[in-house]
Amino acid sequence: MxxxxxxxxxxxxxxxxxxxxxxxxxxxxxxxxxxxxxxxxxxxxxxxxxxxxxxxxxxxxxxxxxxxxxxxxxxxxxxxxxxxxxxxxxxxxxxxxxxxxxxxxxxxxxxxxxxxxxxxxxxxxxxxxxxxxxxxxxGSGFDPGVTNVFTAYAAKHHFDEIRELDILDANAGQHGQHFATNFNPEINIREVTAKGRFWENGEWKETEPLSVKQSYDFPEGIGPMNIYLMYHEELESLARHFPTLKRARFWMTFSDNYLKHLEVLQNVGMTRIDPVDYKGCKVIPLEFLKALLPDPGSLGPLTKGRTCIGNIVKGTKDGKEREYYIYNICDHQQAYAEVGSQAISYTTGVPAMIGAMMMLTKKWSKPGVWNMEQFDPDPFMDALNKHGLPWTEVFLKG
CATH class of the missing domain: 3.40.50.720 (NAD(P)-binding Rossmann-like Domain)
Structure with missing residues (x-):
């Protein structure tokens, strides 16, 4: 208690x-x-x-x-x-x-x-x-959070050595708005407009924002979507705690409509985070833009479709090459029916509760500052299945 x-x-x-x-x-x-x-x-x-x-x-x-x-x-x-x-x-x-x-x-x-x-x-x-x-x-959300635990689970149960990691975050949902973000607009746009960054052969490599893309065919009927290389914070801790990693990347989907609007907003300076003078007042354009955009909370009853977030892991087990995919699919409408929020908030909020539960029940307990992958993944993985974020694992090779 x-x-x-x-x-x-x-x-x-x-x-x-x-x-x-x-x-x-x-x-x-x-x-x-x-x-x-x-x-x-x-x-x-x-x-x-x-x-x-x-x-x-x-x-x-x-x-x-x-x-x-x-x-x-x-x-x-x-x-x-x-x-x-x-x-x-x-x-x-x-x-x-x-x-x-x-x-x-x-x-x-x-x-x-x-x-x-x-x-x-x-x-x-x-x-x-x-x-x-x-x-x-x-970082007890989904990415970071569950993706870190997925990596630890793969390392514990399915790999002797992990060499490559790709984290794929797909939102196949539709909300009908011209332009909106599924979580805090200020944080979302700062993240998306930053340079891409990935870990390769012991060093960080940078790319221009959203300049690297490919198509991926997502499971369970979601189908092909364009994914874009980005930097995401879990890469930093995973590269640190899994020293056998030769490459670690993060990919996210964006609709053409979202990218078109974002490009225009960038071109006219609305995504700037430095203050500008307007009629004697200091105004930060991105903060002003946030006030104009729909509140992410208002998208809950409007959003239909599913998210798919997971890890593709490559490495070896018992001397043989292995490729493994572990993912969760979350339905926007089901999430809204349960808690009044769409799946983007749901996939972050449920792992936050589970992380708190791990700490309060002392299943994860150690003084200091820790990332998710530094604890036993099994009780957290069990809790995901019980509390609304069931996961699926597929062996693509080996």
Whole structure:
């Protein structure tokens, strides 16, 4: 029986609260905090109506360390579950250090003024978390998160040596909007417009944004889709923790319509993250664009279709070449029917709940700052099947 404090009331936060409410034997008390308390109250009402669970809500500026410290001391949670913005990771980790509370997030830290997300800032907390006797679990979403666990599971059960890894993230859903992002527009566009980056033969190699593409025929009737080479943060930790990797890449699908709109927005400067002067005011174009675009939360009832996210792993087993594909397919409408959010939020929120469950039940427990692949994958993999993200594995060779 444990108490959890969830920070962030967006689409992912909504899923996390719903999923925690479904596991009362672990999450006996749920607290939800956000800058806008009314968002928390709306989620709390959903959960009360659907699952007959009470959720206590709080207003919080997650950038303010002392404000978070005060809330932690008031609530006395066993775990702080961070599904706020990645800009706020370090402030929330500082609050956990000051109060001696375990920490979990779904995305690594990114400075507000530089579109560069990497683990170095959070890995630097390793010694302080160890000395405090508390644990931080980084990137407990799907990618990063489940894809890391998929890799660890493949290494444990199916490979003696992993040499190549391709992570494929396909969204075959349609929402009918001219241009919209399935999660926070600011984070999404910063990520997509960044240079591609992949690991090969012991070094990082860069490509121009979305300049490398190929077609992949996705399983279970989804069919062929264009996939684009991008950088994604799980590559950094996987290359570090699987030293036999000769190549690791991340691919994501985008519709031609999305890319056309994005190109125009880039060309006119609407994706810039540096301030511009407008009538005596400093305006960041991307933040203004975010205010114009549909709220990702509003896409839930509109979105139809499925996602398919998984890993293609190549290496050897018992001296023979092996190629292996492990993936999850998630239906947008089924996710919305269960928790009121589409599959993009669902595939991030469910693993966040499962990661919290691993920590609170002590199946994953070790002071310090850790990535998902550094723990036994088996209990997490079992929980995916039980809590809405069943996985399929296929041996393509060997």
């Amino acid at each position: 444990s108490k959890v404090l969830i920070i962030g009331a967006g689409g992912v936060g909504q899923v996390v609260v719903h999923k925690c409410a479904q596991v009362p034997e672990v999450f006996s008390e749920i607290h939800l905090a956000s800058r806008t308390k009314s968002k928390c109250d709306a989620i709390a009402k959903q959960v009360k109506d659907r699952w007959k669970r009470d959720v206590q809500t709080h207003a919080l500026d997650a950038d303010n360390v002392q404000e978070t410290v005060a809330l932690i001391r008031k609530v006395k949670p066993d775990l702080l579950l961070n599904v706020a913005l990645p800009y706020q990771d370090l402030a929330l980790m500082e609050a956990c250090l000051e109060t001696g509370v375990d920490y979990l997030d779904t995305a690594n830290y990114e400075p507000k003024d530089v579109a560069k997300f990497e683990y170095k800032w959070q890995w630097a907390y390793q010694e302080r978390f160890q000395q405090a006797g508390i644990m931080a679990l980084l």
